[in-house]
Amino acid sequence: MSNPKLAEFIKGLPKAELHVHIEGTLEPELLFELAKRNHIKLKYPTVEALKEAYSFNNLQDFLDIYYEGANVLQTEQDFYDLTWAYLQKAKAQGIVHAEIFFDPQTHTARGIDFATVINGICRALQDGEKQLGVTSKLIMCFLRHLVELSAFRTLDDALPFKEQIAGVGLDSSERGNPPSKFANVFSKAQAEGFKLVAHAGEEGTSDYVREAIDTLKVDRIDHGNASVNDEHLLEVLNAKRIPLTICPLSNKALKVVENLECHPLKKMLHKGLLVTVNSDDPAYFGGYVNENYEAVSKALMLGQDELAQLAKNSIDGSFLTAAEKEKYLNSIEHYCASFV
Ligand code: ADE
Protein backbone atom coordinates (compact mmCIF):
# COMPACT_ATOMS: atom_id res chain seq x y z
CA MET A 1 0.00 0.00 0.00
CA SER A 2 1.20 3.45 -0.81
CA ASN A 3 0.80 4.99 2.65
CA PRO A 4 3.28 3.31 5.04
CA LYS A 5 1.99 5.26 8.05
CA LEU A 6 -1.54 3.94 7.53
CA ALA A 7 -0.20 0.40 7.01
CA GLU A 8 1.63 0.67 10.33
CA PHE A 9 -1.53 2.00 12.00
CA ILE A 10 -3.54 -0.95 10.65
CA LYS A 11 -0.91 -3.50 11.68
CA GLY A 12 -0.99 -2.54 15.36
CA LEU A 13 -4.71 -1.75 15.53
CA PRO A 14 -6.39 -4.27 17.88
CA LYS A 15 -9.23 -5.90 15.97
CA ALA A 16 -11.50 -8.93 15.76
CA GLU A 17 -12.04 -11.12 12.74
CA LEU A 18 -15.66 -12.30 12.46
CA HIS A 19 -15.74 -13.94 9.04
CA VAL A 20 -13.03 -16.45 8.25
CA HIS A 21 -13.52 -20.05 7.09
CA ILE A 22 -10.82 -22.23 8.62
CA GLU A 23 -10.75 -24.34 5.43
CA GLY A 24 -10.17 -21.09 3.52
CA THR A 25 -6.94 -20.45 5.42
CA LEU A 26 -5.32 -23.56 3.92
CA GLU A 27 -2.24 -22.09 2.20
CA PRO A 28 -0.98 -23.95 -0.90
CA GLU A 29 2.28 -24.86 0.87
CA LEU A 30 0.44 -26.52 3.78
CA LEU A 31 -1.98 -28.14 1.33
CA PHE A 32 0.98 -29.83 -0.40
CA GLU A 33 2.51 -30.82 2.94
CA LEU A 34 -0.73 -32.45 4.11
CA ALA A 35 -1.21 -34.20 0.75
CA LYS A 36 2.25 -35.72 1.18
CA ARG A 37 1.60 -36.65 4.82
CA ASN A 38 -1.67 -38.38 3.89
CA HIS A 39 -0.47 -39.93 0.59
CA ILE A 40 -3.00 -38.01 -1.49
CA LYS A 41 -2.30 -37.39 -5.16
CA LEU A 42 -3.08 -33.83 -6.21
CA LYS A 43 -4.30 -32.62 -9.59
CA TYR A 44 -1.59 -29.97 -9.67
CA PRO A 45 2.12 -30.87 -9.88
CA THR A 46 3.45 -27.84 -7.96
CA VAL A 47 2.44 -25.10 -5.53
CA GLU A 48 2.82 -22.62 -8.39
CA ALA A 49 0.49 -24.61 -10.67
CA LEU A 50 -2.10 -24.75 -7.89
CA LYS A 51 -1.84 -21.00 -7.29
CA GLU A 52 -2.41 -20.40 -11.00
CA ALA A 53 -5.75 -22.19 -10.69
CA TYR A 54 -6.88 -19.57 -8.13
CA SER A 55 -8.65 -17.40 -10.67
CA PHE A 56 -12.40 -17.22 -10.25
CA ASN A 57 -15.33 -15.77 -12.16
CA ASN A 58 -17.90 -16.35 -9.44
CA LEU A 59 -18.56 -18.02 -6.09
CA GLN A 60 -19.10 -21.51 -7.56
CA ASP A 61 -15.73 -21.45 -9.40
CA PHE A 62 -14.10 -20.82 -6.05
CA LEU A 63 -16.15 -23.35 -4.09
CA ASP A 64 -15.23 -26.15 -6.52
CA ILE A 65 -11.52 -25.66 -5.88
CA TYR A 66 -11.98 -24.93 -2.15
CA TYR A 67 -13.82 -28.22 -1.49
CA GLU A 68 -11.19 -30.09 -3.50
CA GLY A 69 -8.43 -28.50 -1.41
CA ALA A 70 -10.14 -29.57 1.83
CA ASN A 71 -9.69 -33.25 0.86
CA VAL A 72 -6.12 -33.18 2.21
CA LEU A 73 -7.46 -32.61 5.75
CA GLN A 74 -7.71 -36.09 7.25
CA THR A 75 -6.49 -36.34 10.83
CA GLU A 76 -6.98 -34.39 14.04
CA GLN A 77 -3.39 -33.18 13.71
CA ASP A 78 -4.14 -31.81 10.21
CA PHE A 79 -7.00 -29.70 11.61
CA TYR A 80 -4.76 -28.61 14.47
CA ASP A 81 -1.96 -27.54 12.10
CA LEU A 82 -4.39 -25.66 9.87
CA THR A 83 -5.92 -23.74 12.77
CA TRP A 84 -2.61 -23.07 14.48
CA ALA A 85 -1.16 -21.59 11.26
CA TYR A 86 -4.15 -19.20 11.05
CA LEU A 87 -3.84 -18.15 14.69
CA GLN A 88 -0.16 -17.29 14.33
CA LYS A 89 -0.99 -15.16 11.30
CA ALA A 90 -3.86 -13.55 13.20
CA LYS A 91 -1.61 -12.69 16.13
CA ALA A 92 0.94 -11.07 13.78
CA GLN A 93 -1.88 -8.94 12.32
CA GLY A 94 -3.16 -7.47 15.59
CA ILE A 95 -6.19 -9.76 15.78
CA VAL A 96 -7.16 -10.08 19.45
CA HIS A 97 -10.28 -12.18 18.90
CA ALA A 98 -11.43 -14.45 16.06
CA GLU A 99 -14.83 -16.04 15.38
CA ILE A 100 -14.03 -18.87 13.03
CA PHE A 101 -16.27 -20.89 10.68
CA PHE A 102 -15.87 -24.56 9.95
CA ASP A 103 -17.80 -26.72 7.48
CA PRO A 104 -18.30 -30.15 9.11
CA GLN A 105 -20.26 -31.61 6.17
CA THR A 106 -17.26 -31.09 3.87
CA HIS A 107 -15.40 -33.56 6.06
CA THR A 108 -18.05 -35.95 7.37
CA ALA A 109 -19.15 -36.60 3.75
CA ARG A 110 -15.62 -37.98 3.17
CA GLY A 111 -15.83 -40.30 6.16
CA ILE A 112 -13.95 -38.04 8.62
CA ASP A 113 -15.54 -38.08 12.09
CA PHE A 114 -17.06 -34.86 13.41
CA ALA A 115 -14.94 -35.38 16.56
CA THR A 116 -11.68 -35.53 14.53
CA VAL A 117 -12.47 -32.15 12.98
CA ILE A 118 -13.61 -30.31 16.06
CA ASN A 119 -11.03 -31.76 18.44
CA GLY A 120 -8.16 -30.68 16.17
CA ILE A 121 -9.56 -27.18 15.73
CA CYS A 122 -10.39 -26.70 19.42
CA ARG A 123 -7.01 -27.90 20.66
CA ALA A 124 -5.38 -25.22 18.49
CA LEU A 125 -7.87 -22.58 19.69
CA GLN A 126 -7.01 -23.40 23.31
CA ASP A 127 -3.29 -23.11 22.54
CA GLY A 128 -3.99 -19.86 20.71
CA GLU A 129 -5.56 -18.39 23.81
CA LYS A 130 -2.85 -19.72 26.16
CA GLN A 131 0.23 -19.09 24.06
CA LEU A 132 -0.76 -16.15 21.85
CA GLY A 133 -3.45 -14.42 23.91
CA VAL A 134 -5.89 -14.58 20.96
CA THR A 135 -9.42 -15.38 22.15
CA SER A 136 -11.80 -17.18 19.81
CA LYS A 137 -15.20 -18.70 19.18
CA LEU A 138 -16.23 -21.39 16.75
CA ILE A 139 -19.19 -21.20 14.34
CA MET A 140 -20.41 -24.33 12.58
CA CYS A 141 -21.74 -23.68 9.06
CA PHE A 142 -24.32 -25.75 7.22
CA LEU A 143 -23.70 -26.17 3.49
CA ARG A 144 -26.73 -24.62 1.81
CA HIS A 145 -26.38 -26.62 -1.45
CA LEU A 146 -27.23 -29.75 0.59
CA VAL A 147 -30.70 -30.66 1.87
CA GLU A 148 -31.97 -29.46 5.25
CA LEU A 149 -32.01 -33.06 6.56
CA SER A 150 -28.21 -33.17 6.23
CA ALA A 151 -28.00 -29.95 8.29
CA PHE A 152 -30.24 -31.57 10.95
CA ARG A 153 -27.87 -34.57 11.12
CA THR A 154 -24.92 -32.22 11.47
CA LEU A 155 -26.66 -30.35 14.28
CA ASP A 156 -27.19 -33.69 16.04
CA ASP A 157 -23.48 -34.51 15.57
CA ALA A 158 -22.64 -31.15 17.16
CA LEU A 159 -24.75 -31.46 20.29
CA PRO A 160 -22.15 -33.45 22.30
CA PHE A 161 -19.70 -30.59 21.53
CA LYS A 162 -22.12 -27.80 22.36
CA GLU A 163 -19.74 -26.17 24.84
CA GLN A 164 -17.16 -25.66 22.10
CA ILE A 165 -19.51 -24.15 19.49
CA ALA A 166 -20.85 -20.62 19.89
CA GLY A 167 -23.05 -20.46 16.86
CA VAL A 168 -24.29 -21.90 13.61
CA GLY A 169 -24.07 -20.35 10.15
CA LEU A 170 -24.97 -20.95 6.53
CA ASP A 171 -22.52 -20.92 3.62
CA SER A 172 -21.72 -22.37 0.16
CA SER A 173 -23.66 -21.75 -3.11
CA GLU A 174 -26.08 -18.94 -2.37
CA ARG A 175 -28.24 -18.51 -5.48
CA GLY A 176 -31.13 -20.96 -5.56
CA ASN A 177 -30.56 -21.89 -1.90
CA PRO A 178 -32.42 -19.19 0.05
CA PRO A 179 -32.23 -18.90 3.84
CA SER A 180 -35.85 -20.15 4.16
CA LYS A 181 -34.66 -23.62 3.01
CA PHE A 182 -33.06 -23.90 6.49
CA ALA A 183 -35.82 -22.33 8.61
CA ASN A 184 -36.50 -25.49 10.65
CA VAL A 185 -32.91 -26.36 11.45
CA PHE A 186 -32.13 -22.78 12.43
CA SER A 187 -35.14 -22.77 14.70
CA LYS A 188 -33.83 -25.92 16.40
CA ALA A 189 -30.32 -24.43 16.67
CA GLN A 190 -31.79 -21.33 18.31
CA ALA A 191 -33.71 -23.49 20.80
CA GLU A 192 -30.42 -25.26 21.63
CA GLY A 193 -28.92 -21.86 22.51
CA PHE A 194 -26.65 -21.29 19.51
CA LYS A 195 -26.02 -17.82 18.10
CA LEU A 196 -27.17 -17.57 14.48
CA VAL A 197 -25.46 -16.12 11.43
CA ALA A 198 -25.89 -16.63 7.67
CA HIS A 199 -24.15 -15.69 4.45
CA ALA A 200 -26.66 -13.55 2.57
CA GLY A 201 -26.50 -10.94 -0.16
CA GLU A 202 -23.09 -12.03 -1.42
CA GLU A 203 -24.32 -13.21 -4.83
CA GLY A 204 -27.98 -13.32 -3.76
CA THR A 205 -30.36 -10.37 -3.68
CA SER A 206 -31.36 -8.20 -0.73
CA ASP A 207 -34.40 -10.51 -0.34
CA TYR A 208 -31.98 -13.15 0.96
CA VAL A 209 -30.76 -10.72 3.61
CA ARG A 210 -34.35 -9.97 4.62
CA GLU A 211 -35.14 -13.68 4.82
CA ALA A 212 -32.08 -14.35 6.96
CA ILE A 213 -33.27 -11.66 9.39
CA ASP A 214 -37.01 -12.34 9.34
CA THR A 215 -37.13 -16.13 8.90
CA LEU A 216 -33.85 -17.40 10.33
CA LYS A 217 -33.67 -14.67 13.02
CA VAL A 218 -29.92 -14.28 12.59
CA ASP A 219 -27.79 -12.20 14.95
CA ARG A 220 -25.37 -11.26 12.19
CA ILE A 221 -25.24 -11.21 8.38
CA ASP A 222 -22.17 -12.49 6.55
CA HIS A 223 -21.41 -10.26 3.54
CA GLY A 224 -24.77 -8.52 3.04
CA ASN A 225 -23.45 -6.45 0.11
CA ALA A 226 -26.80 -6.53 -1.72
CA SER A 227 -28.43 -4.61 1.15
CA VAL A 228 -26.91 -1.44 -0.24
CA ASN A 229 -29.55 -1.39 -2.98
CA ASP A 230 -32.42 -1.37 -0.50
CA GLU A 231 -32.72 1.78 1.60
CA HIS A 232 -35.42 0.32 3.83
CA LEU A 233 -33.30 -2.74 4.58
CA LEU A 234 -30.35 -0.50 5.43
CA GLU A 235 -32.59 1.25 7.95
CA VAL A 236 -33.60 -2.09 9.48
CA LEU A 237 -29.96 -3.23 9.74
CA ASN A 238 -29.04 0.06 11.36
CA ALA A 239 -31.99 0.22 13.76
CA LYS A 240 -31.51 -3.40 14.90
CA ARG A 241 -27.70 -2.98 15.03
CA ILE A 242 -27.24 -6.15 12.99
CA PRO A 243 -23.55 -6.48 12.09
CA LEU A 244 -22.44 -7.13 8.51
CA THR A 245 -19.19 -9.06 8.07
CA ILE A 246 -17.82 -7.59 4.86
CA CYS A 247 -14.96 -9.28 2.95
CA PRO A 248 -13.55 -6.83 0.39
CA LEU A 249 -10.79 -8.91 -1.24
CA SER A 250 -13.16 -11.89 -1.46
CA ASN A 251 -15.76 -9.69 -3.15
CA LYS A 252 -13.16 -8.55 -5.66
CA ALA A 253 -11.81 -12.07 -6.33
CA LEU A 254 -15.32 -13.50 -6.84
CA LYS A 255 -16.46 -10.53 -8.92
CA VAL A 256 -19.19 -9.57 -6.44
CA VAL A 257 -17.89 -6.05 -7.05
CA GLU A 258 -16.26 -4.85 -10.26
CA ASN A 259 -13.50 -3.12 -8.33
CA LEU A 260 -12.87 -2.00 -4.76
CA GLU A 261 -13.44 1.65 -5.65
CA CYS A 262 -17.15 0.87 -6.04
CA HIS A 263 -17.39 -1.29 -2.89
CA PRO A 264 -20.45 -0.40 -0.73
CA LEU A 265 -18.45 -0.52 2.55
CA LYS A 266 -17.87 3.24 2.80
CA LYS A 267 -21.50 4.14 2.15
CA MET A 268 -22.59 1.63 4.80
CA LEU A 269 -20.00 2.86 7.30
CA HIS A 270 -21.06 6.48 6.82
CA LYS A 271 -24.70 5.53 7.32
CA GLY A 272 -23.67 4.25 10.75
CA LEU A 273 -24.12 0.53 10.03
CA LEU A 274 -22.23 -2.00 12.11
CA VAL A 275 -19.96 -3.01 9.22
CA THR A 276 -16.75 -4.96 9.79
CA VAL A 277 -13.80 -5.95 7.57
CA ASN A 278 -12.77 -9.60 7.29
CA SER A 279 -10.78 -12.01 5.12
CA ASP A 280 -13.27 -14.85 4.32
CA ASP A 281 -10.83 -17.30 2.67
CA PRO A 282 -7.46 -15.55 2.89
CA ALA A 283 -5.38 -18.35 1.33
CA TYR A 284 -7.47 -18.04 -1.84
CA PHE A 285 -8.18 -14.31 -2.10
CA GLY A 286 -4.76 -12.74 -1.70
CA GLY A 287 -4.85 -11.39 1.81
CA TYR A 288 -5.57 -11.75 5.51
CA VAL A 289 -7.46 -9.16 7.49
CA ASN A 290 -4.83 -6.41 7.36
CA GLU A 291 -4.51 -6.66 3.59
CA ASN A 292 -8.30 -6.19 3.48
CA TYR A 293 -8.10 -3.07 5.68
CA GLU A 294 -5.26 -1.73 3.55
CA ALA A 295 -7.06 -2.40 0.26
CA VAL A 296 -10.26 -0.60 1.28
CA SER A 297 -8.32 2.19 2.92
CA LYS A 298 -6.60 2.83 -0.40
CA ALA A 299 -9.55 2.27 -2.75
CA LEU A 300 -12.14 4.14 -0.66
CA MET A 301 -9.76 6.67 0.87
CA LEU A 302 -10.48 5.73 4.47
CA GLY A 303 -8.46 7.53 7.13
CA GLN A 304 -7.39 6.49 10.63
CA ASP A 305 -10.72 7.42 12.24
CA GLU A 306 -12.71 5.32 9.79
CA LEU A 307 -10.31 2.37 10.18
CA ALA A 308 -10.55 2.64 13.96
CA GLN A 309 -14.35 2.66 13.66
CA LEU A 310 -14.19 -0.57 11.63
CA ALA A 311 -12.03 -2.15 14.35
CA LYS A 312 -14.45 -0.99 17.07
CA ASN A 313 -17.34 -2.41 15.04
CA SER A 314 -15.53 -5.75 14.88
CA ILE A 315 -15.50 -5.92 18.68
CA ASP A 316 -19.06 -4.60 19.01
CA GLY A 317 -20.34 -7.06 16.42
CA SER A 318 -18.68 -10.06 18.06
CA PHE A 319 -20.27 -12.61 20.41
CA LEU A 320 -18.07 -11.52 23.32
CA THR A 321 -19.68 -10.45 26.60
CA ALA A 322 -20.21 -6.76 27.38
CA ALA A 323 -17.26 -6.80 29.81
CA GLU A 324 -14.94 -8.44 27.27
CA LYS A 325 -16.03 -5.95 24.60
CA GLU A 326 -15.31 -3.05 26.92
CA LYS A 327 -11.80 -4.31 27.57
CA TYR A 328 -11.01 -4.59 23.85
CA LEU A 329 -12.71 -1.27 22.99
CA ASN A 330 -10.57 0.45 25.62
CA SER A 331 -7.46 -1.05 24.09
CA ILE A 332 -8.46 0.37 20.67
CA GLU A 333 -9.03 3.82 22.22
CA HIS A 334 -5.69 3.63 23.94
CA TYR A 335 -3.92 2.53 20.76
CA CYS A 336 -5.44 5.35 18.70
CA ALA A 337 -4.64 7.98 21.33
CA SER A 338 -1.00 6.89 21.58
CA PHE A 339 -0.30 6.22 17.87
CA VAL A 340 2.01 8.84 16.40
N1 ADE B 1 -17.52 -20.89 1.91
C1 ADE B 1 -16.27 -20.40 2.00
N2 ADE B 1 -16.23 -19.15 1.55
C2 ADE B 1 -17.48 -18.82 1.16
C3 ADE B 1 -18.08 -17.67 0.61
N3 ADE B 1 -17.39 -16.56 0.35
N4 ADE B 1 -19.40 -17.71 0.33
C4 ADE B 1 -20.10 -18.81 0.58
N5 ADE B 1 -19.59 -19.92 1.08
C5 ADE B 1 -18.29 -19.93 1.38
Ligand code: ZN
Ligand atom coordinates in the same frame (compact mmCIF):
# COMPACT_ATOMS: atom_id res chain seq x y z
ZN1 ZN C 1 -17.67 -16.61 3.87
